Amino acid sequence: xxxxxxxxxxxxxxxxxxxxxxxxxxxxxxxxxxxxxxxxxxxxxxxxxxxxxxxxxxxxxxxxxxxxxxxxxxxxxxxxxxxxxxxxxxxxxxxxxxxxxxxxxxxxxxxxxxxxxxxxxxxxxxxxxxxxxxxxxxxxxxxxxxxxxxxxxxxxxxxxxxxxxxxxxxxxxxxxxxxxxxxxxxxxxxxxxxxxxxxxxxxxxxxxxxxxxxxxxxxxxxxxxxxxxxxxxxxxxxxxxxxxxxxxxxxxxxxxxxxxxxxxxxxxxxxxxxxxxxxxxxxxxxxxxxxxxxxxxxxxxxxxxxxxxxxxxxxxxxxxxxxxxxxxxxxxxxxxxxxxxxxxxxxxxxxxxxxxxxxxxxxxxxxxxxxxxxxxxxxxxxxxxxxxxxxxxxxxxxxxxxxxxxxxxxxxxxxxxxxxxxxxxxxxxxxxxxxxxxxxxxxxxxxxxxxxxxxxx
Amino acid sequence: xxxxxxxxxxxxxxxxxxxxxxxxxxxxxxxxxxxxxxxxxxxxxxxxxxxxxxxxxxxxxxxxxxxxxxxxxxxxxxxxxxxxxxxxxxxxxxxxxxxxxxxxxxxxxxxxxxxxxxxxxxxxxxxxxxxxxxxxxxxxxxxxxxxxxxxxxxxxxxxxxxxxxxxxxxxxxxxxxxxxxxxxxxxxxxxxxxxxxxxxxxxxxxxxxxxxxxxxxxxxxxxxxxxxxxxxxxxxxxxxxxxxxxxxxxxxxxxxxxxxxxxxxxxxxxxxxxxxxxxxxxxxxxxxxxxxxxxxxxxxxxxxxxxxxxxxxxxxxxxxxxxxxxxxxxxxxxxxxxxxxxxxxxxxxxxxxxxxxxxxxxxxxxxxxxxxxxxxxxxxxxxxxxxxxxxxxxxxxxxxxxxxxxxxxxxxxxxxxxxxxxxxxxxxxxxxxxxxxxxxxxxxxxxxxxxxxxxxx
Numbered sequence: 069x070x071x072x073x074x075x076x077x078x079x080x081x082x083x084x085x086x087x088x089x090x091x092x093x094x095x096x097x098x099x100x101x102x103x104x105x106x107x108x109x110x111x112x113x114x115x116x117x118x119x120x121x122x123x124x125x126x127x128x129x130x131x132x133x134x135x136x137x138x139x140x141x142x143x144x145x146x147x148x149x150x151x152x153x154x155x156x157x158x159x160x161x162x163x164x165x166x167x168x169x170x171x172x173x174x175x176x177x178x179x180x181x182x183x184x185x186x187x188x189x190x191x192x193x194x195x196x197x198x199x200x201x202x203x204x205x206x207x208x209x210x211x212x213x214x215x216x217x218x219x220x221x222x223x224x225x226x227x228x229x230x231x232x233x234x235x236x237x238x239x240x241x242x243x244x245x246x247x248x249x250x251x252x253x254x255x256x257x258x259x260x261x262x263x264x265x266x267x268x269x270x271x272x273x274x275x276x277x278x279x280x281x282x283x284x285x286x287x288x289x290x291x292x293x294x295x296x297x298x299x300x301x302x303x304x305x306x307x308x309x310x311x312x313x314x315x316x317x318x319x320x321x322x323x324x325x326x327x328x329x330x331x332x333x334x335x336x337x338x339x340x341x342x343x344x345x346x347x348x349x350x351x352x353x354x355x356x357x358x359x360x361x362x363x364x365x366x367x368x369x370x371x372x373x374x375x376x377x378x379x380x381x382x383x384x385x386x387x388x389x390x391x392x393x394x395x396x397x398x399x400x401x402x403x404x405x406x407x408x409x410x411x412x413x414x415x416x417x418x419x420x421x422x423x424x425x426x427x428x429x430x431x432x433x434x435x436x437x438x439x440x441x442x443x444x445x446x447x448x449x450x451x452x453x454x455x456x457x458x459x460x461x462x463x464x465x466x467x468x469x470x471x472x473x474x475x476x477x478x479x480x481x482x483x484x485x486x487x488x489x490x491x492x493x494x495x496x497x498x499x500x501x502x503x504x505x506x507x508x509x510x511x512x513x514x515x516x517x518x519x520x521x522x523x524x525x
Numbered sequence: 526x527x528x529x530x531x532x533x534x535x536x537x538x539x540x541x542x543x544x545x546x547x548x549x550x551x552x553x554x555x556x557x558x559x560x561x562x563x564x565x566x567x568x569x570x571x572x573x574x575x576x577x578x579x580x581x582x583x584x585x586x587x588x589x590x591x592x593x594x595x596x597x598x599x600x601x602x603x604x605x606x607x608x609x610x611x612x613x614x615x616x617x618x619x620x621x622x623x624x625x626x627x628x629x630x631x632x633x634x635x636x637x638x639x640x641x642x643x644x645x646x647x648x649x650x651x652x653x654x655x656x657x658x659x660x661x662x663x664x665x666x667x668x669x670x671x672x673x674x675x676x677x678x679x680x681x682x683x684x685x686x687x688x689x690x691x692x693x694x695x696x697x698x699x700x701x702x703x704x705x706x707x708x709x710x711x712x713x714x715x716x717x718x719x720x721x722x723x724x725x726x727x728x729x730x731x732x733x734x735x736x737x738x739x740x741x742x743x744x745x746x747x748x749x750x751x752x753x754x755x756x757x758x759x760x761x762x763x764x765x766x767x768x769x770x771x772x773x774x775x776x777x778x779x780x781x782x783x784x785x786x787x788x789x790x791x792x793x794x795x796x797x798x799x800x801x802x803x804x805x806x807x808x809x810x811x812x813x814x815x816x817x818x819x820x821x822x823x824x825x826x827x828x829x830x831x832x833x834x835x836x837x838x839x840x841x842x843x844x845x846x847x848x849x850x851x852x853x854x855x856x857x858x859x860x861x862x863x864x865x866x867x868x869x870x871x872x873x874x875x876x877x878x879x880x881x882x883x884x885x886x887x888x889x890x891x892x893x894x895x896x897x898x899x900x901x902x903x904x905x906x907x908x909x910x911x912x913x914x915x916x917x918x919x920x921x922x923x924x925x926x927x928x929x930x931x932x933x934x935x936x937x938x939x940x941x942x943x944x945x946x947x948x949x950x951x952x953x954x955x956x957x958x959x960x961x962x963x964x965x966x967x968x969x970x971x972x973x974x975x976x977x978x979x980x981x982x
Contacts, residue, residue: 150908246910448680453703490948
């Protein structure tokens with residue numbers, strides 16, 4: 069198919085938007101390992117998950133055979149408020165780099181949550197509402213997920229209780245205030261609201277909190293409050309399912325103009341964006357219909373794929389959640405405080421872990437100062453101020469485009485630009501002032517954390 | 526023409542984007558009064574403006590007969606990176622209000638500057654570059670204009686010196702940091718860089734600055750530095766010309782779907798957004814081709830159209846700029862510090878002032894707490910967190926839609942959503958905490974300020 073003139077931004081028409089999510093697991097030859105009950109080490113059954121998660125979401129979580137799920141009309145309507153997101157041809161970046169490569173990015177930042185997180189937040193809120201629940205609880209670190217969930221709950225008139233890691237609560241008052249604008253209650257964690265919070269505060273009165281602790285509080289409140297469930301913004305299969313809308317739109321936009329991608333690049337923390345972006349491309353690759361290089365980019369300070377171990381581990385520091393088999397640095401692992409940009413989860417989605425283990429995906433880790441240099445270069449050329457997380461993908465997309473310049477190859481590179489950096493200016497300031505440091509864990513540090521893995525296979 | 530099914534968001538195709546700006550003055554029967562030299566009280570000639578402004582921009586400023594100006598290809602290319610902006614059908618807001626009215630908004634916030642200001646910034650930077658200048662200077666208050674100009678200068682590799690009102694510089698470090706990301710130098714004003722800054726600091730050592738002072742510093746630096754000119758983000762005819770791209774796109778999108786607007790609403794500070802949005806609609810109205818209600822919305826705390834006087838006044842507090850005939854509260858007038866959302870200019874674009882004086886446009890003022898209540902309602906229903914400035918238009922659009930509910934009229938309302946509020950969370954916080962106050966000047970205060978108008982006709 070010959071290429072039509074490619075506009076700067078490709079927008080699908082409303083009637084071209086996906087009406088189903090794609091469940092990549094259904095087409096995987098080696099299925100991701102099941103969640104295990106941490107007590108019995110047996111696969112978790114739906115009824116065991118029911119006190120914590122919404123019913124429909126549990127079905128999605130456990131289903132590795134149904135390839136497509138209809139997107140309910142109410143969610144499609146919400147998607148139409150901020151989707152389709154544009155697939156942008158980076159003409160200016162290509163010219164600046166003087167590369168023969170063609171660079172495209174799928175930009176998920178044009179909504180108030182500032183990231184792709186809204187794609188799953190609205191789905192999870194919808195199923196909670198449909199189940200007749202009063203509300204949901206969750207944790208948030210930097211606040212992107214909490215903001216997305218607040219917006220989604222506001223739309224469906226659901227109560228939303230967010231436990232925000234105390235240090236972020238204090239350092240990111242703007243994020244907190246956006247959540248309040250959407251009617252969410254935001255509590256700094258650890259708090260006196262929960263048994264686990266009180267216990268931690270008694271033991272460590274001055275603690276500024278951690279994501280693990282916030283998860284434990286949110287789960288406790290969900291399971292002890294009438295009409296509440298807990299929701300999570302990454303890692304889970306259900307989240308990757310909802311996020312497949314990113315990849316499906318990307319592929320539809322490429323197909324519309326007869327563009328053949330060669331390399332797909334995404335940043336990887338828990339895997340929500342990467343898993344969604346690559347889903348339909350990985351399907352073609354698994355089925356042998358088309359080959360792609362698929363690259364996961366992670367921070368050198370939290371290198372779960374490139375330096376972790378593929379093993380069962382706790383999903384949270386508090387060890388209240390099921391065990392998941394994944395590439396992990398150990399649930400105790402916490403990146404150094406000087407790590408600025410997200411992607412700080414100790415593990416990786418089971419689905420992506422299995423794909424990586426099967427050799428279907430590459431992984432690369434990048435240093436934080438290199439990431440911010442790429443972010444700033446991108447901002448100046450393409451206009452968009454990227455989130456630090458997204459900038460991991462930018463860095464590697466630029467690297468690949470420069471390789472093409474050396475070899476003269478006209479590769480087509482597609483990367484996920486997951487969000488904007490408006491609330492990350494403290495990190496940008498450190499970069500501008502030349503005081504941003506890189507942190508790369510030693511082998512000993514990782515080994516020490518991995519030594520605490522649970523015994524499960 | 527029968528209506529096609531209207532999507533949530535109408536995007537023009539690239540080839541449907543405007544290739545010319547529209548100069549409304551060419552079609553006005555009563556032309557806006559010319560700028561006067563404050564010394565001689567004679568109309569300013571191009572050569573008098575040349576030390577301050579770029580040559581091509583002076584031509585645009587003074588031309589009230591040429592209806593269309595070609596948009597240079599380089600600017601069209603830049604526009605393609607973030608334009609066309611969507612014309613959004615507010616289906617969810619209509620349903621929530623249970624109104625028969627049809628509500629549309631033109632959303633200008635989907636770019637890193639967060640507002641429509643970029644439309645003129647890129648044009649002004651382009652002409653500065655074309656003239657062979659090294660750089661430009663400007664002032665910024667809250668930082669939207671400064672951010673837009675930084676982005677534009679970065680794109681054309683021009684130096685950009687921003688004088689930022691000191692209180693904003695200190696209270697809005699994130700805005701400052703975005704500008705630094707784009708390579709601009711940002712100096713808190715008053716500074717020791719300029720004669721006027723040193724003079725003010727000597728007199729008032731603890732001052733936190735004012736827009737008037739920042740303008741004076743920026744103009745001084747432009748006129749005393751080799752290869753620099755001064756640029757301004759609102760009020761001027763040239764700015765309204767560039768911003769006509771908003772209205773032209775809006776009209777093209779409406780026409781594409783056979784939609785007939787009845788009411789056009791925009792917020793009004795200096796007039797850059799409103800003048801751009803209404804331009805092609807006002808053209809039809811002036812020519813008698815179609816009637817519209819056109820409504821300017823201003824803050825009750827800075828009511829230049831609704832309570833000011835139509836007279837020649839200084840454009841800046843420092844009285845270094847030409848005199849302009851406009852609706853004004855007097856160049857000494859400063860809204861109370863508790864006024865949170867922009868739109869704090871003491872006067873109004875000459876063009877809009879003349880249209881208002883001719884009865885072609887209505888004006889209404891709204892209270893700040895009502896504006897934030899409308900902003901929050903809109904955010905929860907339509908997803909977008911609006912800038913306080915833009916929320917003035919939201920408030921009146923909702924009011925008009927509710928009137929339609931009472932009367933049963935199916936009016937089509939179009940309003941300008943100029944930007945996002947991500948950097949305005951301090952004001953939102955005040956609103957949430959119930960400590961936001963309203964300020965409405967007394968007649969005596971306005972009279973006192975108007976008593977200092979210069980003697981010119």
